[in-house]
Amino acid sequence: xxxxxxxxxxxxxxAFLYATIVFAVVGFLLGLTAALMLxxxxxxxxxxxxxxxxxxxxxSGNIQGLISTNGAFGxxxxxxxxxxxxIFAFVCNAFFCGAYYSMQRLLKTRMWSDTLSWVHFWSWxxxxxxxVITFLMGINTSxxxxxxxxxxxxxxxxxxxxxxxxxxxxxxxxRVRHLYVAIWFYIATWLxxxxxxxxxxIEVPLNFxxxxxxxxxxxxxxxxxxxxxxxxxxxxxxxxxxxxYYFMPKAADRPVFSYKLSIIHFWSLIFVYLWAGxxxxxxxxxxxxxxxLGTGFSIMLIAxxxxxxxNGLLTLRxxxxxxxxxxxxxxxxxxxxCYGMATFEGPLLATKTLNKIGHFTDWVIGHVHLGALxxxxxxxFGIVYYLLPILWRTKLWSVKLANWHFWLxxxxxxxxxxxxxxxxFTQGLMWKQFNPDGTxxxxxxxxxxxxxxxxxxxxxxxxxxxxxxxxxxxxxxxKTIKSGSFQKDVPAEAxxxxxxxxxxLNGEPVHLWMERMPVVLSxxxxxxxxxxxxxxxxxxxxxxxxxxxxxxxxxxxxxxxxGRDLYIREGCNSCHSQMIRPFRDEVVRFDSKNGxxxxxxxxxxxxPFLWGSKRTxxxxxxxGNRNPDSWHFKHMxxxxxxxxxxxxxxxxxxxSNELDRSEMVNKLKLMKxxxxxxxxxxxxxxxxxxxxxxxxxxxxxxxxxxxxIKEQVENEQKVKGDKFVPIENREIIAMIAYxxxxxxxxxxxxxxxxxx
Numbered sequence: 001x002x003x004x005x006x007x008x009x010x011x012x013x014x015a016f017l018y019a020t021i022v023f024a025v026v027g028f029l030l031g032l033t034a035a036l037m038l039x040x041x042x043x044x045x046x047x048x049x050x051x052x053x054x055x056x057x058x059x060s061g062n063i064q065g066l067i068s069t070n071g072a073f074g075x076x077x078x079x080x081x082x083x084x085x086x087i088f089a090f091v092c093n094a095f096f097c098g099a100y101y102s103m104q105r106l107l108k109t110r111m112w113s114d115t116l117s118w119v120h121f122w123s124w125x126x127x128x129x130x131x132v133i134t135f136l137m138g139i140n141t142s143x144x145x146x147x148x149x150x151x152x153x154x155x156x157x158x159x160x161x162x163x164x165x166x167x168x169x170x171x172x173x174x175r176v177r178h179l180y181v182a183i184w185f186y187i188a189t190w191l192x193x194x195x196x197x198x199x200x201x202i203e204v205p206l207n208f209x210x211x212x213x214x215x216x217x218x219x220x221x222x223x224x225x226x227x228x229x230x231x232x233x234x235x236x237x238x239x240x241x242x243x244x245y246y247f248m249p250k251a252a253d254r255p256v257f258s259y260k261l262s263i264i265h266f267w268s269l270i271f272v273y274l275w276a277g278x279x280x281x282x283x284x285x286x287x288x289x290x291x292x293l294g295t296g297f298s299i300m301l302i303a304x305x306x307x308x309x310x311n312g313l314l315t316l317r318x319x320x321x322x323x324x325x326x327x328x329x330x331x332x333x334x335x336x337x338c339y340g341m342a343t344f345e346g347p348l349l350a351t352k353t354l355n356k357i358g359h360f361t362d363w364v365i366g367h368v369h370l371g372a373l374x375x376x377x378x379x380x381f382g383i384v385y386y387l388l389p390i391l392w393r394t395k396l397w398s399v400k401l402a403n404w405h406f407w408l409x410x411x412x413x414x415x416x417x418x419x420x421x422x423x424x425f426t427q428g429l430m431w432k433q434f435n436p437d438g439t440x441x442x443x444x445x446x447x448x449x450x451x452x453x454x455x456x457x458x459x460x461x462x463x464x465x466x467x468x469x470x471x472x473x474x475x476x477x478x479k480t481i482k483s484g485s486f487q488k489d490v491p492a493e494a495x496x497x498x499x500x501x502x503x504x505l506n507g508e509p510v511h512l513w514m515e516r517m518p519v520v521l522s523x524x525x526x527x528x529x530x531x532x533x534x535x536x537x538x539x540x541x542x543x544x545x546x547x548x549x550x551x552x553x554x555x556x557x558x559x560x561x562x563g564r565d566l567y568i569r570e571g572c573n574s575c576h577s578q579m580i581r582p583f584r585d586e587v588v589r590f591d592s593k594n595g596x597x598x599x600x601x602x603x604x605x606x607x608p609f610l611w612g613s614k615r616t617x618x619x620x621x622x623x624g625n626r627n628p629d630s631w632h633f634k635h636m637x638x639x640x641x642x643x644x645x646x647x648x649x650x651x652x653x654x655x656s657n658e659l660d661r662s663e664m665v666n667k668l669k670l671m672k673x674x675x676x677x678x679x680x681x682x683x684x685x686x687x688x689x690x691x692x693x694x695x696x697x698x699x700x701x702x703x704x705x706x707x708x709i710k711e712q713v714e715n716e717q718k719v720k721g722d723k724f725v726p727i728e729n730r731e732i733i734a735m736i737a738y739x740x741x742x743x744x745x746x747x748x749x750x751x752x753x754x755x756x
Contacts, residue, residue, distance in 0.1 A: 236372070
């Protein structure tokens, strides 16, 4: 048989390896910063000075003043930047690094196009840089794991398509007949991410950096969490499983435990996963049938997930002595164990019994980070340590340092996850406690916040340990590279592949036939992926009875719509929910006046929905008229003035920034023309007058409630003279308008009793 000579391309692997390491440190630092701000909210003032010095430094052109005054260091922006950096920058780069290395070896060929490889690399890194810039500027959509505005969504799509063309082109010119299991997972990953990304990010642009979701309220919530849950599935799980199936056997020098289990694992996982998204919306306004489907399929997920875990761990049979001394295998073993723990815990949290306690608490944050730090992080670290000696043709500079990294990382996971589990249990139970007389035991929300501050500090310690291990890895990487010699093109040879028959041979198993038919395998995978989402999403979007209308609910005023966009800009939904579930404690706490839990029809004008996924602060769905306008003014300037012990960050820039109304009329036109929001032509034409009148009314109430604010503003006007911006034209007034609108449309004369 003819043997062909060719070269593997290690250059692209090295580039993604560097990016993985750099963005690992960046992502961990951002996470550590966010963790610190949860018990030290004064961090921005410590770093950038007080308001007075901030304004002075801004006038002198100091970048620190610019950051502090415009809120780039706000918790909401840092938090979404952290999640995006870890997912798209760290984990995706790690996947691309491992995929470009393993695909070439598994398919016995160089990548189809070196040019496409580099276009993919640089377009992906450029996307990450634009994400950093836009998020710090407050440009985001608020949608979990999909906060990028529409130009970045398009950039992600183009880069992903380029990667797909290169991958499928490489598969087409392979020198092996059958596709190995890792390739199956790479194909499913590509298809799954493409499907999720496109469907969830359908939006209508207002301008280059602002858009509104094509879906509203309940419909947006379902589509977003179909995406959000399955972004975890097809960005943080299936590609990492593909890497596990390649690098674990290679590092252990053992074959995969079971080929049949691999088949069952692959098909059952990609089929079941797409149904499970609604478990993030238990007890919400989502139709009950969709919630039930989410729970049922989430429980089913235990089987394929644990099948993959066992297939990985049992691959090490006969190699446990090697595990004791090899840090690479140690990382892999703990990673797969964390995968098993997280995929058991997730379905449990999807059950209504535990969801009523765990949802909106830090338990969920601990669960997510068990997967991110343990499963994703440790697999990535193991791959880095595996590739270093191979790419630079030398020994790892320090095995001892790699072992220190392993133990620091493991301790970091323990100190991170366990305190958050305890914090979550504490929150969930405190929220639901009643006194014998029927009143809430912890009526003051801050009591439930201050109770878990010690656990936030332990979580910070865990993050500190974890990033310390990562920094040791950076040292080890640098020293190993310095001691070795990199080889860009690696000579290889393999027999030429004869033409492949498309016919199934007599006695040939169906799956073995599919493994040599990539198109058939891909089509089958796409069908398995699409079924779950279609069954849940299409009826919710098209059947009107799933979202009953409420005649009392009216569209937002122009000023309220501007305030809502500011709320999104600052990432307020990271800490506040807008969803009162049908529990006695939530109705009493958040809407004692009306006794109403949230209804689907309340959210028909919410694009995007803002139900939130965590309650660091209280729910705001019925916030309107609960506190005076002056309270909100002072609360935004410094929450510790109005709520002693609050860990909410300050928003002084809202007080000083002039509200940009340049697109206000266009926003109303877009809502009317594209989404049939019932604004009249007269309302749109008089939008400025409408906003002015509402702003003046708010300012009048603030001045009457708090004469000290009026005095401060008048003194400011004397100092600034002609450059003074009237308070009614500032961002804070729009934010107050939005907050005071929340829930005021829902008024009942017959108080309904909510279930426990």
